[in-house]
Amino acid sequence: MSEIAIHLQQVCCIAEGRALLDVGALNIGHGERVAIVGHNGAGKSTLLRLLSGFMPAAHGQVDVLGHDLTGSPSAKELRTLRCEVGQIHQGLHLVGRLSARENVLIGSLGRVTGWRSWVRHFPADEIARADAALHSVGLLARATTRADRLSGGERQKVAIARLLVQQPKLILADEPTAALDPAAAGEVCHLLAQSARHATLISIVHNPSLLPLLADRVIGLKNGRIAFDLPIATVDDQKLTNLYRPDEATPTVPWPIAAANPNQALLT
């Protein structure tokens, strides 16, 4: 935790007249591994979108990897930031018609410029790097398979291989295991944690058993605000249950099963 990777101060994100995110202060250091937990609509994805510059802050100070995102940053500023930010989503963030190798090479677009990147004629060293990345996630044999012919777990591994080629300083993982079975989820989390050894990792996780794999620090969001920000060791089931339980103020869903078993929400 040498220097600050992310610094938020009095940040508020507003969409359609509703505050999606309202953060007083948040600092995340370089190399930290942070998990974000919270109910649906708590502002988790909004926070990640804010950090990658896809969601503007209505007001407040946003600083990511030394890039000032306060106000409306220029498109060029956002692009240089995104070159250093790797993102993983629920397995849908691939170009379906391109091969696994070409999808991995997308990670090198920040370094390869001009006509070569337009016709996807990548330099040999980038191709070698992509193949090495595919090898390390165990998918080299599927390098020429089109991404939309891969299984959910394989797609997620291709996305991780893309991270390895991109070599970002910050990795944002938005529910990387949402569409996977438990075995594949564990494997993908291991690979993700490995690939993030030299980077800051911020992941949105719903499954409590995967938390220790991906995080040392857990931030709980509730209705757009930070409910707790604790080391992983001090986070227990009771805190998570409280976090996922709807407020008395907000209208509850008349669903007797959910009310009888609040842990249900943790598993979804």
Place this chain on the structure above:
Amino acid sequence: MSVRAPTARFGDRFSGRLGFLGLTLIYVLLVAACLGTLAHEDELSLGRNPLANLVKTASEFAHPSFLDVWFGNPNLEYKSDDGSVLRVENRQEVEADYLAGLGRATWTTLRIATLGSLLGALLALPLAVLTARNLAAPKPLAWLAKGVLDSARAIHTLVFGLVLVGIVGLGPTAGILAIGLHSMGTYGKLFAEAIESLDMAAIDAVRSVGATPGQVFFNAVWPSVLPQFVSSHLYVWEFNIRDSTILGLIGAGGLGLLITEATSLFQWGRLSTVLIVIVLMVSAFDAMSRRIRQALS
């Protein structure tokens, strides 16, 4: 707080079993009205001697001119009234000339269809970009483009051809322009659908690594749109090859000219030859384009 059910939209009225029954009833009534009025006006007759005509035409069609000439008597003798031979014509040579003409006409038809299709595709591209809903072009421009495409689709190639022959004169140019203008409507609709079904996740994936707009276009938009563009191009092209065979009827040249000739001289054998060529050409192109489209999917 009073709760009110949302009012039914127009489309909702036709949902459900009762609505479907109503629609079926309306359709049956329409068919009955068409049949009834035609019968009432005495327009449903089959002519005076349909069966004999059918047999006669069919037997003439069964003798395509080139086969007839090849296996029949090659020499056609022109005789005067007293029986002396005036001239002997080699029917095989005449037919060979005709077949050469047929080849040239087929090539003209192919050229009209190919160039017309390309013209239609190029004209449709900007209009499709304007009408694709997910690109959200300015409303007035989108409406204008949609109006142009809809009217191009509504007006038949032949109608375009008749008007254009009056403007640019007889010949393939009128045919190319007619094919281009009509198929522009079809292309526009297909292209717009291809753009609308664009995979936004793929675009986000490339944008999220900090790619420039050019890189996003060539790495995410182009790969997902191009196969669909090529596939619809082949489809409409194939359609236009069929369509352009008829353009000769209005003087745009090509196979249609031979069809008019043969029908007005009642040369059913020659018409049969022309039709065989058309069927062969269309099915060959159809098979080829189907292969390519399958490989692209």
